[in-house]
Amino acid sequence: MKAFFAREQLLHDQSVEFNRGELTAPYESGKRAEMLFSALEAAFPGAARDAAEFPVSHLLDIHDADYIGFLQSAFGEWIAEGRTGDAFPMVWPVHDMRGEKIPNTIVGKISHYSFEISTAITKHSWISARRSAETALSGAQELSRGANMAFSLCRPPGHHAGRGYFGGYCYLNNAGIAAQYLRNEGALRIAILDVDYHHGNGTQQIFYDRDDVFYVSVHADPDTDFPYFLGYADETGAGKGEGFNLNIPLSRGAAWPSYGEALSHALNRIGDYAPDALIVSLGVDTSAGDPLSGFLLTRDDFARMGAAIAALQRQTLFVFEGGYAINDVGGNVVSVLNGFLGAAHSTP
Known part of the structure; x- marks a missing residue:
């Protein structure tokens, strides 16, 4: 197994987070990636690889060009307007407000794209x-070269980022970018299994x-948990x-009895789809004790x-997403990978 990472992913360092009515230290920090990387090195000596660099065109295969341009220039514009500190959104264009408008001021732009x-x-x-997206691309490239599996230690995570918006700690959709890369390399069907909380x-x-990309997610009911406005069972595609x-x-x-049943149903549906490759959006914030989770x-x-x-016996790329109990993240991810590798090696 090869595990890909890029040290530049640690540079993103948000100073504060507003979460559920409180100002807190950010739950999504570089420390979680460092702890996970150390656990991977200890469990799989020699597996770590530096992520390669890729053309920005791979990002544009998934994300809108204006959004990519915004991400590249946003902080510079924030500073140029005389502001300091981190750049946060302020207003969201809900209901009858004109959501298609992109204001000229950076506060308006950030509000538009978040x-x-x-x-x-x-x-x-x-x-x-x-670099997080390029870490996912490096894993996808490994599969395209014939590997049975790979792990991409992506930070910031990605599965909340849409074609033209960011949020939920996510800026670029790493799993989606990897899926499109594999499609471009000749895979006819890709499944994405999202097991983040x-x-x-x-x-x-x-x-x-x-x-050509089957998205399957096992997650907390959005009636009670983020992101609240998507993730319901009646959303079946268009x-x-x-x-x-x-x-x-x-x-x-x-806990596992109900979660395992849901996972089995998800995997059966993916098996029926018969994808050429599987991408797992691996969040381990489903663990008991995670500060942002309610699973056990x-x-x-x-x-x-x-x-x-x-057991699906598909080429599989694991792309790291959530997991915020910092002392448990490494061990939980290693357990997933060991479970996969042990089962894969025992399969005839």
Whole structure:
């Protein structure tokens, strides 16, 4: 197994977060990536690889050109207007407001391109987000060269980023960019299995009208959890994509009996789809004790998850998403990977 990472991903360093009515230290910090990288090095000596660089065209395959331009210039514009600190949104164009308008001021632009208040643009957000996407691309490239599996340690995460918006700690949709890369390399069908605690609203939006990428998500019910306005079971795709979007929301307090049943259903549907490759948006914020979660998965449950995914016998790229119990993130991810590798090696 090869595990890809880029040190530039640590540069993004948001100073504060507004979460559920409180100003807090950011839950999504570089420390979680550092802890995970150390755990990977200890568990899989020699597996770590530096992420390669890729043309920005791979990002434009998924994201709108004006949005990419905004990410590249936003912090510079923020500073040029005489502002200091991190750049946060202020107003969202809801209901009858003109959401298609892009104001000239940077505060207006940030408000246009974001969908929530906890995620800021910082001095290094663009370089970290781009290197995170290139980490996912490096894993996808490894699969295109014939590898059975790879792990991409992506930070910032990606599954909340849509074609033209950021939020939920996400700026570029790493799993989506990797999926399109594999399509460009000749794969006819890709499945994305999202096991993060939160629904990947951005990934769903990107592929909602497509039948060549099947998005399947097991997540917390948006009636009670972020992102609240997408992730319901009746969202099944549109146009050519009808039937190729599957949401399986679970109630808070879900432990392995109910989670495992939902995962089995998700994997059966993916098996019926028969993808050429599988991308797993691997969030381990489903663990008991995660500060942003209400599920109760254990270390052993993560190993079961990895083994169940391996049973599909598909080329598989794991793309790291959430997981905010910093002391547990590394062990939980390693458990998933060990479960996958153990099952894969025992399969005839």
